[in-house]
Amino acid sequence: MATLKTPLCDLLGIDLPIIQAPMAGGPTTPELVAAVSNAGALGSFGFAYMQPEAMQRDVELARVRTSAPLGVNLFLSKDADAIDAAAQQPALDAVRPYFAELGLPAPQPVKPPYSPDRRSQLAAIDAIKPAVFTFHLGDTGPAPVAHLRASGIKVGGSATCVAEARHLEALGVDFIIAQGGEAGGHRGTYLRDPYQAMTGTLALVRLIVKAVRVPVVAAGGIMDGAGIAAVLALGAQGAQLGTAFVPCTESGASAVHKQAILTAQEDDTVITEKFSGKPARGIVNRYVREMQDSPTLAFPAQNALTGALRSAAAKAGKSEFVSLWAGQAAPLARALSAAELVATLRDETLEALDRLRSLG
Amino acid sequence: MATLKTPLCDLLGIDLPIIQAPMAGGPTTPELVAAVSNAGALGSFGFAYMQPEAMQRDVELARVRTSAPLGVNLFLSKDADAIDAAAQQPALDAVRPYFAELGLPAPQPVKPPYSPDRRSQLAAIDAIKPAVFTFHLGDTGPAPVAHLRASGIKVGGSATCVAEARHLEALGVDFIIAQGGEAGGHRGTYLRDPYQAMTGTLALVRLIVKAVRVPVVAAGGIMDGAGIAAVLALGAQGAQLGTAFVPCTESGASAVHKQAILTAQEDDTVITEKFSGKPARGIVNRYVREMQDSPTLAFPAQNALTGALRSAAAKAGKSEFVSLWAGQAAPLARALSAAELVATLRDETLEALDRLRSLG
Numbered sequence: 001m002a003t004l005k006t007p008l009c010d011l012l013g014i015d016l017p018i019i020q021a022p023m024a025g026g027p028t029t030p031e032l033v034a035a036v037s038n039a040g041a042l043g044s045f046g047f048a049y050m051q052p053e054a055m056q057r058d059v060e061l062a063r064v065r066t067s068a069p070l071g072v073n074l075f076l077s078k079d080a081d082a083i084d085a086a087a088q089q090p091a092l093d094a095v096r097p098y099f100a101e102l103g104l105p106a107p108q109p110v111k112p113p114y115s116p117d118r119r120s121q122l123a124a125i126d127a128i129k130p131a132v133f134t135f136h137l138g139d140t141g142p143a144p145v146a147h148l149r150a151s152g153i154k155v156g157g158s159a160t161c162v163a164e165a166r167h168l169e170a171l172g173v174d175f176i177i178a179q180g181g182e183a184g185g186h187r188g189t190y191l192r193d194p195y196q197a198m199t200g201t202l203a204l205v206r207l208i209v210k211a212v213r214v215p216v217v218a219a220g221g222i223m224d225g226a227g228i229a230a231v232l233a234l235g236a237q238g239a240q241l242g243t244a245f246v247p248c249t250e251s252g253a254s255a256v257h258k259q260a261i262l263t264a265q266e267d268d269t270v271i272t273e274k275f276s277g278k279p280a281r282g283i284v285n286r287y288v289r290e291m292q293d294s295p296t297l298a299f300p301a302q303n304a305l306t307g308a309l310r311s312a313a314a315k316a317g318k319s320e321f322v323s324l325w326a327g328q329a330a331p332l333a334r335a336l337s338a339a340e341l342v343a344t345l346r347d348e349t350l351e352a353l354d355r356l357r358s359l360g
Numbered sequence: 361m362a363t364l365k366t367p368l369c370d371l372l373g374i375d376l377p378i379i380q381a382p383m384a385g386g387p388t389t390p391e392l393v394a395a396v397s398n399a400g401a402l403g404s405f406g407f408a409y410m411q412p413e414a415m416q417r418d419v420e421l422a423r424v425r426t427s428a429p430l431g432v433n434l435f436l437s438k439d440a441d442a443i444d445a446a447a448q449q450p451a452l453d454a455v456r457p458y459f460a461e462l463g464l465p466a467p468q469p470v471k472p473p474y475s476p477d478r479r480s481q482l483a484a485i486d487a488i489k490p491a492v493f494t495f496h497l498g499d500t501g502p503a504p505v506a507h508l509r510a511s512g513i514k515v516g517g518s519a520t521c522v523a524e525a526r527h528l529e530a531l532g533v534d535f536i537i538a539q540g541g542e543a544g545g546h547r548g549t550y551l552r553d554p555y556q557a558m559t560g561t562l563a564l565v566r567l568i569v570k571a572v573r574v575p576v577v578a579a580g581g582i583m584d585g586a587g588i589a590a591v592l593a594l595g596a597q598g599a600q601l602g603t604a605f606v607p608c609t610e611s612g613a614s615a616v617h618k619q620a621i622l623t624a625q626e627d628d629t630v631i632t633e634k635f636s637g638k639p640a641r642g643i644v645n646r647y648v649r650e651m652q653d654s655p656t657l658a659f660p661a662q663n664a665l666t667g668a669l670r671s672a673a674a675k676a677g678k679s680e681f682v683s684l685w686a687g688q689a690a691p692l693a694r695a696l697s698a699a700e701l702v703a704t705l706r707d708e709t710l711e712a713l714d715r716l717r718s719l720g
Contacts, residue, residue: 002720003719003720004720006719033631043527088431127374157376161626161627162626162627162691163625163627180369181541181558181560182559182563192627196627196630197626198541199542199558199581199688199689200540200541200542200561200580200688201560201561201562201580201641202540202560202561202562202582202587202591202689203580203581203583203687203688203689204582204626205563206583206584206586206689206692207689207691207692208589209586210692220560220562220563221559221560221563221566222562223563223566224566226569226593226594226595227566227594229716230527230566230593230594231562231590232591232593232716232719233586233587233589233590233593233713233715233716234587234590235586235710246475265522265558265659266513266522266564267521267522267523267557267559268520270556289695303501327563329561329562329563329566331522331567331622332567332570349720350720351720352593353593353717353720355593356589356592356713356716359363359364359365359366359592359713360363360364360709360710360713360714
């Protein structure tokens with residue numbers, strides 16, 4: 001029988017070398033994650049902005065729907081220092097007109113903590129004991145990795161350059177996600193200038209596969225089975241797809257976000273820090289264009305500041321003020337259920353491998 | 361017997377789906393091009409800056425060494441308008457210290473024509489009748505394409521975005537080279553902002569394969585057989601490799617250029633307009649760093665202006681002032697003869713396809 005199992009699949013306990021990317025901020029509902037895992041890929045939660053109680057609740061809701069392995073992801077960046085109210089004024093002034101345009105109260109200085117406490121989030125992971133824990137922005141020491149691995153969790157980290165891949169290997173991770181320049185959402189860069197660590201997926205995956213001994217998962221620009229077959233050819237043992245899952249029926253992404261991806265051109269995306277304070281790839285809109293030279297707060301304070309704007313805009317169907325995270329291959333996105341998408345990806349990958357059989 | 365032939369190979373009359381990229385400015389000697397073609401791939405001349413007589417001479421020298429198909433390439437960008445001497449002063453002032461440091465006479469205003477006449481170059485292609493003609497920066501009408509194709513030449517053009525690929529297909533080309541963001545040397549962008557048309561190879565190739573009906577050749581970040589197998593999985597019918605061939609024994613690239621590629625890190629490259637006036641990817645050096653905010657002339661006047669500097673620096677072994685064109689996967693480069701490299705690429709591609717057989 002046709003199989004796509006790689007050694008990484010055995011390590012993570014999944015049938016297909018496909019990971020649904022853990023997208024923070026909405027898309028990864030329990031319904032999406034459970035449907036992906038039930039279909040034989042790895043469903044994953046993006047818990048970067050979520051409090052421990054909400055993390056536990058979402059995982060419980062998913063576990064009602066599936067007994068298959070699940071992944072969870074955190075951002076492990078250092079928390080921003082407190083920014084006093086006066087120093088926030090330029091950033092507040094920059095977004096004030098948009099708040100007014102949406103009929104929102106004027107933005108107020110944001111107060112720390114700007115995001116959930118990392119230590120409490122890690123403690124929640126410990127309690128949840130997901131099959132797989134991955135982290136982004138990994139400027140953490142080896143202790144959390146060793147601790148979680150000791151309890152049987154498989155741990156993976158994101159690298160955007162060879163130096164980060166080597167660093168993650170030294171931290172003791174089970175596998176490395178090579179995040180190429182095409183990828184949507186936040187750049188995982190933590191050792192370099194994120195604007196310089198923009199190597200394309202094809203080049204980056206091959207370089208990292210040659211540089212480390214742990215399994216590599218490719219991310220960035222993969223939207224169909226041909227893309228999955230391509231990264232397997234590069235020596236990756238799995239493919240992580242985010243943008244492809246955003247328009248899924250079960251995804252919690254806003255309707256404007258789904259619609260923007262389903263109608264995007266490949267050169268519509270840009271890297272912007274204007275929503276969260278850290279560079280992330282999304283579809284360019286009025287907010288990104290107009291804010292280009294405007295002051296912003298450091299991550300994650302800027303994310304806290306723009307939260308009300310983004311959610312009110314999404315509710316009002318105004319894509320101009322929503323963070324439309326998307327990778328460069330967004331035009332290949334399809335509106336399917338998660339189960340249909342995973343089955344399609346599997347069939348397409350097998351077809352692509354079949355096509356290659358006529359060669360060599 | 362194992363074969364890697366795609367329909368494009370039959371169209372171009374080659375055994376392997378591999379094109380040695382036509383790199384202008386030195387690397388593509390008759391010895392390199394002939395050795396590549398003799399090994400079953402397509403050797404190609406980068407004639408962008410060459411006068412018709414020199415083009416003809418180089419092709420004759422290659423044809424003494426091989427009867428296999430050869431490719432030639434031109435830049436078809438519009439010629440820059442004449443720039444008067446006074447308007448050139450800021451750009452001259454910017455490079456003056458480097459000329460002095462190398463003991464060169466002070467730079468003088470450059471006079472048009474800044475590069476060989478495009479019409480005469482096209483007439484030379486007509487006379488040479490190469491098996492394959494490819495062009496870069498293709499803002500040309502359909503007439504030259506139709507004329508050359510009518511004489512039996514297979515014509516290909518470079519696209520850096522889907523819009524350019526569709527435009528090239530409408531021009532009537534036989535095939536399209538999808539130049540991803542990883543690629544070294546000049547960006548072929550001609551319909552868009554080159555800094556926005558930076559989609560990674562994995563995403564771009566798949567998007568263009570789905571958008572056009574003509575065969576697609578992938579370029580950018582491909583350095584070994586795993587990379588070739590990957591782009592074949594994406595539906596490309598061939599791979600064009602430039603950086604991989606720069607360090608070849610027969611390559612005319614300077615010793616400092618070869619050495620820079622053989623010792624590069626993957627995040628050492630940047631896009632710069634400072635050497636030629638058009639954006640191109642190369643390994644960052646002192647000139648690129650220091651010139652970052654300095655004025656430059658339009659392409660190709662800036663190329664004419666910096667010519668003496670680049671060649672004196674290369675001769676003196678000073679990589680600081682040489683255009684070190686290279687793609688993002690440069691660290692995978694190997695110092696081999698062209699025949700050894702092509703044979704290695706073939707063997708590695710077959711191995712990669714074999715590895716994929718254990719799946720699916």
